[in-house]
Amino acid sequence: MRVLFLMIKENTNGNRTAKWLMIGPPLLFLLIFFVVPSLIMIVTSLRYPGEFGGLAPIITPAGKVSDGYGLTLEAYQFLLSNSLYAEIFLKSFGVAAVTTLICLIMSYPLALLITRSEKRFRNLMVLLVVLPLASNFLVRIYAWMIILGPESPLSHLINTILSVLGVAPLTLLFSPFAVLVGMVYVHLPFMVLPLYTNLEKHDPVLLDAAQDLGATSWQRFWKVTWPLSLPGVFAGSALVFIPVLGMFAIPEMLGGTGDILIGNLIKDQFLGTRDWPFGSALSIILTLAVLSIAGLTAWFTRQSGGMKYAE
């Protein structure tokens, strides 16, 4: 009995060492390089900006405690004082919403077709959706700079048609339209995947039952497939909406001078004007937006999941 007890004890001791050998290194690394930097960002948003960018020094070169010492809500007040920033936030949400909607409209039929295809084709069809992600992000945007550029065959075609109709020629590139195309192109696979994963799990018996009860194909879709697919729709929407909200490279490369989103604003505060507190405040607001979207998605998913059992 004692021997057994000792064995168990030794066992748990050994396990505890093994446990912390496993948990320790990744936890420590991410505490230092993810959690602490996030906290630093919060503190930075509450500090005074420096005269030449960055932060105000706590100790002046003369050795005195500077006026910039201490915390302030200045950056947030500045953010609220100018309606321009609210507009940019609103516009970013608008772009994210429209991108998500277009992705959903394009992805749903595709995901549905994949689930209805023969089993041996399904993996290949999914792989073909994901594969473009393997190409560099910049390359994918660059491709649209070529396609929408003024010398491209597409631009020529559209402008020839327009000139026949007597309308002034259009520039496709460097416009809100180009930004939207780029956003949809880069994020589309993220919508298809969760949709397919959800649709694949549906029991076909449900559709047969609905048909036996006299439901038309349209009714079968809206009363059976669509409500059951809502968790997939929400998951895909979050995966598209959140990264679009923080995107700065696509507006910068495909958009015109007026197509500024939150991401561009943040980028400029760190690599342009160097107003760190303001840039951090913008980042904090973006973080809060992302967290609330993630929370809402989780809530909606639970709601739609609960409905399934209630009915």
Place this chain on the structure above:
Amino acid sequence: MRNRNFRLRIVATLVYAFLYIPLVIVVAYSFNNSRLNAEWVGFTLFWYETLFNNKEMLVAARNSLIIALSASILATALGTMAGLAIHRYKLKVLPIIVLSPVATPEILLGVSLLLFFLQVLNLTLGMISIIIAHTTFCIGFVAIIVRSRLQGMDWSIFEAARDLGASPWQCFHLITLPLIMPAVVAGALMSFTLSIDDFVITFFTKGVGEPILPIQIYTMIKTAVTPEVNAISTLLMLLTLAMIIIATKLDSGVLRGEVSR
């Protein structure tokens, strides 16, 4: 029903075309004998020649390879531990900390690391800061791949080994590690491609010194667009494609081997 699928098929074909035509165009114009990405003039390898004579581009490629190798080795080691720990121990905090960097918009990771490196570590931005930044978000991907492989496994084999007197270390390197090896290698390859392709986080943590591949491509696109960009894009595409194919082959290939055993 047939009519419905027919309509779906048309939409699906259009979506696939939308996904692939842009990439085909980039590749095709890399062989075009014209400075403009407009008309097809004739076949040439001139742009690849220019590329291989571009000293700065070669340095950038070397730097990016060093960064991707270092970051993927670090991330694989840490991510494997995290994946094992998340699967083995019911912890609340670890999964949140490991997976958050994957779900966070890249710009936020970039900004917070930039502030951290400059304010707290007083580090001059460069290769080291980029390697750390890339490791931060790659850990999560490796952990996900390793954990999903562990999920399909029967935990009783580990208990059997322990009952038969294997030490925790023996149990790990004789049983656990060989079993998860394909996932570990797949995770390493994924990390490598994520690192070599990353633009946003690199952009924030790069500093001013060494040229890095994605930044170099970005500057080229922003300033003078020539088919040289198409050439480097095509080569990068081939590299990542190969990596991903190997990764998927590895994971599913050994899965089949396991069934036969």
